[in-house]
Amino acid sequence: MPVNETLSQYSDWSYTTAVAVYVLAMVFFLVEQSFGRKGRQAAARTRERAQELVGAGGGPVGTVAVPPPGETAGPRPPRTRAERIGRMGAALTVLGALLHLAALVLRGLATSRVPWGNMYEYIMIVCFIAVVTWLAVMRKFPVRHLSAFVLLPVVILMFVGGTWLYAVAAPLVPALQSYWLVIHVSAAASASGVFLVPGVASILYLVKARHERDPAKFARFGARLPALDVLDRIAYRTTVFAFPVFTFGVLCGAVWAEAAWGRFWGWDPKETVAFIAWVIYAAYLHSRATAGWRGNRAAIINVIGFAATVFNLFFVNLVTTGLHSYAGVS
Amino acid sequence: MTETITPQRQEYRPTPGRRVLAFLRNTWRGLTSMRTALILLFLLALAALPGALLPQRSLNEAKTREYIEAHGWWGELLDRLQFFDVYASVWFSAIYLLLMVSLVGCLLPRSVDYVRSMRAKPVLTPRNLARLPHHARAELDAAPDDVLAAANARLRGWRRAEREEQGGARSISAERGFLRETGNLAFHFGMLGLIIAFALGKMYSYEGQVIVLADGSEFCNAGIYNYDSFNPGLRVDGTELTPFCVRVNNFTAGYAESGQPVSFESDIEYQAGEDLVSGTWRPYHLEVNEPLRTQGDRVYLLGHGYAPTFTVTFPDGTSRTHTIQWRPVDQNTGLSEGATKFEPPGTTSAEERRNNQIAVTGLFAPTAAMQGSVLSSASPKLTDPAVAVDVMRGDLGVDSGRGQSIFEIDRSMVDAGRLERVARENLKVGEQLRLGDGTTVSFDGVKQWVSLQVSHDPTQIWVLGFAVVMFAGLGLSLFVKRRRLWVRVTPATTAAGERRTVVEVGGLARTDQAGYGEEFTTLAGDLLTRDRKAR
Numbered sequence: 001m002p003v004n005e006t007l008s009q010y011s012d013w014s015y016t017t018a019v020a021v022y023v024l025a026m027v028f029f030l031v032e033q034s035f036g037r038k039g040r041q042a043a044a045r046t047r048e049r050a051q052e053l054v055g056a057g058g059g060p061v062g063t064v065a066v067p068p069p070g071e072t073a074g075p076r077p078p079r080t081r082a083e084r085i086g087r088m089g090a091a092l093t094v095l096g097a098l099l100h101l102a103a104l105v106l107r108g109l110a111t112s113r114v115p116w117g118n119m120y121e122y123i124m125i126v127c128f129i130a131v132v133t134w135l136a137v138m139r140k141f142p143v144r145h146l147s148a149f150v151l152l153p154v155v156i157l158m159f160v161g162g163t164w165l166y167a168v169a170a171p172l173v174p175a176l177q178s179y180w181l182v183i184h185v186s187a188a189a190s191a192s193g194v195f196l197v198p199g200v201a202s203i204l205y206l207v208k209a210r211h212e213r214d215p216a217k218f219a220r221f222g223a224r225l226p227a228l229d230v231l232d233r234i235a236y237r238t239t240v241f242a243f244p245v246f247t248f249g250v251l252c253g254a255v256w257a258e259a260a261w262g263r264f265w266g267w268d269p270k271e272t273v274a275f276i277a278w279v280i281y282a283a284y285l286h287s288r289a290t291a292g293w294r295g296n297r298a299a300i301i302n303v304i305g306f307a308a309t310v311f312n313l314f315f316v317n318l319v320t321t322g323l324h325s326y327a328g329v330s
Numbered sequence: 331m332t333e334t335i336t337p338q339r340q341e342y343r344p345t346p347g348r349r350v351l352a353f354l355r356n357t358w359r360g361l362t363s364m365r366t367a368l369i370l371l372f373l374l375a376l377a378a379l380p381g382a383l384l385p386q387r388s389l390n391e392a393k394t395r396e397y398i399e400a401h402g403w404w405g406e407l408l409d410r411l412q413f414f415d416v417y418a419s420v421w422f423s424a425i426y427l428l429l430m431v432s433l434v435g436c437l438l439p440r441s442v443d444y445v446r447s448m449r450a451k452p453v454l455t456p457r458n459l460a461r462l463p464h465h466a467r468a469e470l471d472a473a474p475d476d477v478l479a480a481a482n483a484r485l486r487g488w489r490r491a492e493r494e495e496q497g498g499a500r501s502i503s504a505e506r507g508f509l510r511e512t513g514n515l516a517f518h519f520g521m522l523g524l525i526i527a528f529a530l531g532k533m534y535s536y537e538g539q540v541i542v543l544a545d546g547s548e549f550c551n552a553g554i555y556n557y558d559s560f561n562p563g564l565r566v567d568g569t570e571l572t573p574f575c576v577r578v579n580n581f582t583a584g585y586a587e588s589g590q591p592v593s594f595e596s597d598i599e600y601q602a603g604e605d606l607v608s609g610t611w612r613p614y615h616l617e618v619n620e621p622l623r624t625q626g627d628r629v630y631l632l633g634h635g636y637a638p639t640f641t642v643t644f645p646d647g648t649s650r651t652h653t654i655q656w657r658p659v660d661q662n663t664g665l666s667e668g669a670t671k672f673e674p675p676g677t678t679s680a681e682e683r684r685n686n687q688i689a690v691t692g693l694f695a696p697t698a699a700m701q702g703s704v705l706s707s708a709s710p711k712l713t714d715p716a717v718a719v720d721v722m723r724g725d726l727g728v729d730s731g732r733g734q735s736i737f738e739i740d741r742s743m744v745d746a747g748r749l750e751r752v753a754r755e756n757l758k759v760g761e762q763l764r765l766g767d768g769t770t771v772s773f774d775g776v777k778q779w780v781s782l783q784v785s786h787d788p789t790q791i792w793v794l795g796f797a798v799v800m801f802a803g804l805g806l807s808l809f810v811k812r813r814r815l816w817v818r819v820t821p822a823t824t825a826a827g828e829r830r831t832v833v834e835v836g837g838l839a840r841t842d843q844a845g846y847g848e849e850f851t852t853l854a855g856d857l858l859t860r861d862r863k864a865r
Binding site: 174240243259265 | 365379416621630797
């Protein structure tokens with residue numbers, strides 16, 4: 001399997017451009033989030049819309065009349081400048097995601113294999129999934145102005161991946177030559193990517209909760225965040241989506257380990273930390289059904305879960321030595 | 331308000347028996363509460379962490395020993411607290427046993443509730459549907475019977491109960507999404523089963539590693555003594571291994587131009603079961619990720635390396651040839667080290683034998699790269715093999731009673747001055763060196779070896795089965811929504827004397843899943859459409 005150098009070069013350029021576009025989009029979103037009076041109005045509107053959504057989604061009270069067809073909820077207020085900039089940011093994010101996808105596909109074509117065979121490529125796909133998840137969340141919830149907080153970790157991860165962890169396109173080592181690579185790693189990467197979104201949403205939840213307890217804290221920033229149950233709902237729905245995918249990834253990993261290493265579970269560092277992250281997310285799901293643990297504590301647990309995922313990516317790959325040492329970093 | 335009659339309170343006298351009972355009951359309740367389960371989950375995650383941070387005996391014995399030595403009293407303390415055998419430690423076991431008790435204590439009552447709720451009829455329609463989170467109301471022209479019939483048809487797949495109410499009203503209570511609890515229970519029972527199967531597997535499984543020369547050499551799973559290392563489960567004593575034999579015919583490694591390996595494969599033959607009696611050998615192409623599966627045992631290709639062949643010709647003309655595996659010290663270049671040991675021929679005196687044993691030790695490079703006179707290897711490919719050897723003569727200490735590594739000489743013999751270096755030279759294939767007394771050591775060639783692992787785990791298929799149950803249950807329990815819907819139909823007459831039917835719909839999501847609102851809106855829209863017949 002020879003490596004196509006040209007395609008690999010195009011992939012690298014596409015990657016770099018995607019990062020640059022994300023940074024630009026981030027600036028636009030920050031403008032929308034924080035720009036003066038108009039920004040605050042946007043946040044207020046967001047809150048109203050969110051309330052409607054929550055009411056429809058099983059919130060405490062609120063009678064839903066069956067809406068007669070053909071009637072919308074009143075005249076649309078004109079878009080403010082901040083809002084227009086936010087929409088441009090969203091468009092840029094889509095553009096960045098397309099470039100990001102191109103980088104992935106080109107990398108795959110260059111090496112004639114799935115483009116997740118080392119840590120650089122893995123981070124690339126995790127970030128791509130995170131961005132796509134956020135775009136989906138943005139369609140469903142009025143939280144566009146928060147995009148910068150999702151793009152920030154994405155850009156950091158991609159920067160770290162593209163500089164220190166960069167690996168030249170190369171064929172796979174024999175241990176990775178298995179169809180399980182396609183299944184196991186894609187499931188693990190998808191879950192990790194999606195987990196980034198609830199992680200960010202939970203951090204914002206904690207900030208907002210702090211602000212609500214004491215309005216002097218995060219006075220300007222907290223006021224512009226959406227309502228607590230919107231953040232909680234984003235975190236919950238994305239986690240509920242990612243958790244089974246993650247479980248599937250771990251199970252497939254066990255099946256692959258049985259074929260590759262002679263046992264399905266051996267407490268290899270990667271396996272151990274995956275187990276820990278799984279237990280933490282399981283605790284998150286349980287905490288939402290436990291009195292006294294909803295809200296703040298659940299959000300803290302979710303943040304810890306994401307920390308475990310990041311720990312698994314960096315610490316276990318780069319510091320410890322285990323069977324999962326495929327980082328391709330020397 | 332109706333007056334309730336309070337029954338005469340019995341005075342509670344805490345007898346010792348009752349106290350014990352109360353204590354047990356409270357402990358049980360505390361242990362099986364969700365709060366406790368959450369805390370235990372956290373403890374489990376926390377307790378598993380040292381296993382990822384510290385070297386573990388079960389994974390790397392040598393590294394663990396090194397770590398303990400390097401950290402002095404701290405290492406000793408950690409060792410005593412079982413931090414190097416986390417997953418077999420008392421505290422880790424305690425946490426997961428408590429968690430299992432908590433799980434069982436949670437599952438039993440839930441299962442009872444589940445059976446009960448599967449039999450029960452959907453609950454009564456609330457008096458005031460407008461107070462529910464979801465509510466809709468309309469007046470229709472259709473007759474109450476038609477509306478109810480249409481509602482029943484629309485609510486196909488829901489569990490329903492139709493009831494007559496006071497004032498001529500009639501209502502349907504409908505409930506859906508029982509699979510959520512089914513999935514939830516399946517998930518948790520699956521997990522319980524998985525843990526038990528896993529624990530049983532730890533009792534009846536074994537793993538053995540063995541190095542076999544890839545020149546047609548054979549290995550038989552006849553007993554522990556055939557293995558280089560063997561890790562039995564708690565209930566395995568190694569006497570009842572399933573017999574089978576493996577013959578390794580060759581080994582091929584493929585490399586990319588950069589020297590990165592791209593394939594490891596080995597052609598083997600094996601016999602198991604009846605083939606052992608008939609002597610039939612069946613071929614198999616062994617690769618990484620493609621283990622040989624036979625009779626409940628699996629054979630894996632784990633590693634490979636080189637075994638140089640040396641011939642020692644003694645002054646009296648007798649010669650001995652040995653091909654012993656050397657171990658790779660650098661996987662990227664294939665540089666290997668080892669010790670090939672020779673006994674002097676024709677001596678009956680143990681004393682004389684002990685003074686004339688020979689060991690050829692040093693480095694082997696598959697593709698020699700000389701830096702001055704220091705040998706290193708340029709590639710793991712076998713293109714230009716060379717060795718840099720120290721020839722040692724004297725007492726190897728093989729009959730000292732101490733175990734010896736096949737890859738090393740006993741350094742204490744050198745330190746004691748009973749084993750001396752008599753030559754140091756670099757040799758290519760075909761070259762030889764001569765010792766002072768006329769003994770020659772020649773490097774004849776090199777063979778490859780493979781390291782095989784045999785694994786046996788009778789319960790792993792059960793673990794897989796339970797894992798699948800868990801996964802399916804998880805999907806159901808997360809994505810199925812448990813929700814209730816009520817329809818109340820009340821006949822009414824308008825001021826103009828027309829007969830109308832008032833239809834009210836109320837909905838309640840029983841889980842904190844969002845999204846019921848949209849379903850409710852669609853459903854209510856269908857149920858409340860005026861002109862049903864046109865549809």
